[in-house]
Amino acid sequence: MKRRPFIKLSSAATAGSALLPVTKWLPDEKIKNWAGNIIYSTSSVAYPKTQEEVQAFIKNHAKLKILGTRHCFNRIADSKDYLLSTKQLNKVISLDTQAHTVTVEGGIKYGELAPYLHEKGYALPNLASLPHISVAGSITTATHGSGVENGNLATPVVGLEIVTADGQVHTFTKEKDSDTFNGVVVGLGALGLITKVTLALQPTFQMRQFVYERLPMDQLKNNFEKIVSAGYSVSLFTDWQNNSINEVWIKSRLDDAANSNAKPNFYGATAATKNLHPIAEVSAENCTEQMGVPGPWHERLPHFKMGFTPSSGVELQSEYFVPREQAMEAIQAIARLGKQISPHLFISEIRTIAADNFWLSPCYQRPSVALHFTWKQDWPAVSKLLPIIEKELAPFNARPHWGKLFTVSPQVLASRYDKFADFKKLVAQYDPNGKFRNEFLNSTIFSS
CATH class of the missing domain: 3.30.465.10 (Uridine Diphospho-n-acetylenolpyruvylglucosamine Reductase; domain 3)
Structure with missing residues (x-):
């Protein structure tokens, strides 16, 4: 997007922050998130270059939020007052x-x-x-x-x-x-x-990736652990339209002898004959190299290249984490919604994540499987689907991704995190007046 000249608000900045210009775009130059579904509630953004500038700005402003690379799909990073960008804190x-x-x-x-x-x-x-x-x-x-x-x-x-x-x-x-x-x-x-x-x-290490097409859902049901453990990193893509997984992406280290060559048949799936995009209709030009071509870890672990637009671009995203031992039950529950979901969906991705001990991590103390949805940018339709999906996943105590779209109530969220109350006390200790709180945090975390 071509931006117009900006106006420095040095006269409006509070004392102590004059060394840190705040930029304000003209009214038609609204700041949006990566996908364009969120327009931030302020166009006043500070771009500090040093820690000292960060300290001065935070100390002298009563309310603000931190703005990163704008890849969240909800208002977790929104502010009606000021945004403090980390764009130039990149060394x-x-x-x-x-x-x-x-x-x-x-x-x-x-x-x-x-x-x-x-x-x-x-x-x-x-x-x-x-x-x-x-x-x-x-x-x-x-x-x-x-x-x-x-x-x-x-x-x-x-x-x-x-x-x-x-x-x-x-x-x-x-x-x-x-x-x-x-x-x-x-x-x-x-x-x-x-x-x-x-x-x-x-x-450092080298990797390769192979892609397989049309994995029967029955094979996934009967061999789930073997399939998701078939490489260093495995992703399953499906649009829920057929009783199958559209694509299986297996990323393996070069020292993994079991994946040195493509298998003609992988649990009923066939090896792709060319590079593929997770969304079948989209060119694979933006995707990292497949077909077993070796490359460094950072050029194989992501699905998309740094210099290209990832995924669809104009999209919405939701994601839910369930315990790995219940993954197939959760997958089958979503599969039953296929006819409702697929008209509004670009693609779903299924991934595994190991357990950790971070209080508000969706994988807190449980190995997890994430069910990800890349939606067409139709929020009225998606907003009606999310409660249906969340109801199906409720028996598995599904935890939503904090930066994506969900409708799970604050009370339910609190019940699914053992350390929820401890986290609130921790925040109160370091931000007693709620300087970094916004509507999202107040409604999602602090209203429960």
Whole structure:
């Protein structure tokens, strides 16, 4: 989008923040999220370049929210007052080759960080389906990739710094802060701005991926664990129109001898003969390389390339996490809704995530399977479908993705998180006056 010249609001900025211009776009230049379904309630955005600028702005404003790469589909990052963008907080601060960790500013994107790590001989254990998202935004919402032994993107975090409501910097580490650390990491933006993150690393590795088409649902039912464990990272795509999985994406390390070549038959599915997009009608140009072509981890773990528009682009997203041992029951429950769902759907993705100990992670203390829905951008229709889906998934205590669309009530959400009350107390400790709260947090977290 071509932007018009902006107006600096230096006269309107509060004392102490003059060093940090706030930009305001002209009225027709509304700020939207990545998919365009959310127009933010303010067009006043600060773009700090240093931690000191972050501290000054937060200290001198009564209400604000943190804005990352704008990949959330609900109003978790919205504000009627001010937005503080992490766009320019995107540097690698240090690489510790002794501790095998990297410390970065929270606004850096995985697509920027990963090539740097690979060049230095390191890797992260997993990535999400697209590399366009920021580190801080991903970990604070428990965003994830796939793999039965892979946790969400917050699991490599061993330390972080947060500027809280009083403008002070607080450091939390996995080693020293024990249980509090687990409450802070997946913080939903409620505690402040994450300025620095320290991530544990592993040696870099090469990968390949093969795609298989038309996996019979009966085969999935009878061999679920074997299928989702068939590679380092496995994704199942379906539109729920037929009694089958449209595509199975298996991403494997090069040292995985079992997946060195495509199998002619994978539990009744056949090997693809060309690169595919998860949405059959869309060109695979934007997708990472398939057909077993080797490449570095960061060019195979995501589904989409950094330089291209991922997925459909103009879409809505919802996602629900269920216990892995109940995955097939949940999948079958959704399959029964196929005729209702499919007219409004681009594609669904089914992924596995290992358990973790973060208080508000949807995978808190339970290995999980995520049922993801990429919807056509028709909110009136989707808003009617979500309660139906949530009712079907209620027996499995499904937890929704915090950054996507859902209608689960605050009372039900609270009942599905053992540490819900503890999290609210933690937020009150660091933000007693609700500086970082907004309508989403007030209605979803603090009304229960």
